[in-house]
Amino acid sequence: NAGVTQTPKFRVLKTGQSMTLLCAQDMNHEYMYWYRQDPGMGLRLIHYSVGEGTTAKGEVPDGYNVSRLKKQNFLLGLESAAPSQTSVYFCASSTGQRGSGELFFGEGSRLTVL
């Protein structure tokens, strides 16, 4: 049972480089999310999607872009990485049934920007 899979799990970038984090879910979930986790700040929502072809901004969207071309995949892009984007990134998905509240998380992707 794969659930939510994130790749890569670790990445080191230099300032100004670009990269894409891939999230794949095999539960046929409608909703998908990208969060970042920083010490003392909990999880903050970057972007989310309520269905294939849709995306929306969360709490901290600046410096990130996302795409949901296929229902099972949600990509998070950094066009020009900055040290402030050093973080652990979590992808999550949910059924979209109103109020279920259960998000299924991947194991995280640790990004370091030098």
Add this chain to the structure above:
Amino acid sequence: AQSVTQLDSQVPVFEEAPVELRCNYSSSVSVYLFWYVQYPNQGLQLLLKYLSGSTLVKGINGFEAEFNKSQTSFHLRKPSVHISDTAEYFCAVSRINTDKLIFGTGTRLQVFP
């Protein structure tokens, strides 16, 4: 907008002792409330949730939480903790009928033998 405050960043306890992790929320509309747990180097998983009905909610691993609307609180409790409960615990809130969760800053529960 909704917000969540977890009052304790760390809670150290001895094994078999009771524990309470505190969570207060702020919202001008009705909300759903959740507790998630994160074990080291893993993603988060749902412990329990309050949507409606009974204000005492039971979750996995012997945890329970009580919704108190007048005090805008949703504290998590366990009567006797185990070493394996060592983890970070996150309280979260969402507006009703949405899945857009706002998380608190987390409480690290450290259980000592």
